[in-house]
Amino acid sequence: MAKSAEVKLAVFGRAGVGKSESTYQHQATIDDETISMEILDTAGQEDGAQREGHMRWGEGFVLVYDITDRGSFEDVLPLKNVLDEIKKPKPATVVLVGNKADLAHSRQVSAEEGRRLAAQLACGFYECSACTGQGRIAELFLELGREVRRRRLVQGKARRRSSTTQVKQALNKMLTKISS
Numbered sequence: 029m030a031k032s033a034e035v036k037l038a039v040f041g042r043a044g045v046g047k048s049e050s051t052y053q054h055q056a057t058i059d060d061e062t063i064s065m066e067i068l069d070t071a072g073q074e075d076g077a078q079r080e081g082h083m084r085w086g087e088g089f090v091l092v093y094d095i096t097d098r099g100s101f102e103d104v105l106p107l108k109n110v111l112d113e114i115k116k117p118k119p120a121t122v123v124l125v126g127n128k129a130d131l132a133h134s135r136q137v138s139a140e141e142g143r144r145l146a147a148q149l150a151c152g153f154y155e156c157s158a159c160t161g162q163g164r165i166a167e168l169f170l171e172l173g174r175e176v177r178r179r180r181l182v183q184g185k186a187r188r189r190s191s192t193t194q195v196k197q198a199l200n201k202m203l204t205k206i207s208s
């Protein structure tokens with residue numbers, strides 16, 4: 029089996045949306061590679077400095093709202109904007125989760141609205157219930173872990189390419205000096 033990778037994921041969302049209930053997955057196998065995920069369950073009430081520290085720490089973020097609480101849904105976009113600001117120049121890697129899907133009778137946010145927001149954020153979307161286990165909770169962590177890993181590889185390659193270009197430029201300069 030290939031060597032294991034560590035992916036740091038953090039779960040964000042307004043207090044009471046069900047972050048603690050949904051945070052349980054710690055290890056998963058992706059494409060024959062065991063990926064160990066360190067998952068941070070942030071508190072909805074944490075102060076600015078704490079929140080910023082957690083945002084810097086995480087490589088991938090689960091943005092949770094409660095389908096019975098429209099305010100928690102409206103919190104998502106500003107939260108993503110703060111994450112993007114902290115993760116500049118790359119956008120933050122996120123997945124959107126509408127929790128408490130078992131409380132459909134009290135629903136304030138439709139699944140379609142959730143899907144539309146996910147399309148706007150260019151991320152995956154899941155509706156689930158941390159209480160009943162409804163929805164693909166394990167899969168959403170997998171998707172996020174996989175995406176973090178994919179972006180890390182792409183960025184690593186880009187960094188390697190840019191350092192190769194710098195070496196080539198330096199060699200060209202030296203050669204130009206020598207030949208002049």
Ligand SMILES: Nc1nc2c(ncn2[C@@H]2O[C@H](COP(=O)(O)OP(=O)(O)OP(=O)(O)O)[C@@H](O)[C@H]2O)c(=O)[nH]1
Binds near residue numbers: 043070073156157
């Ligand atoms: N019906 C239902 N209740 C849920 C679900 N998920 C969480 N809850 C309940 O919602 C309440 C808040 O859940 P928590 O997981 O503590 O919420 P949290 O987002 O971690 O809250 P903070 O730690 O304050 O930020 C608890 O009473 C949970 O049992 C769910 O999927 N369905």
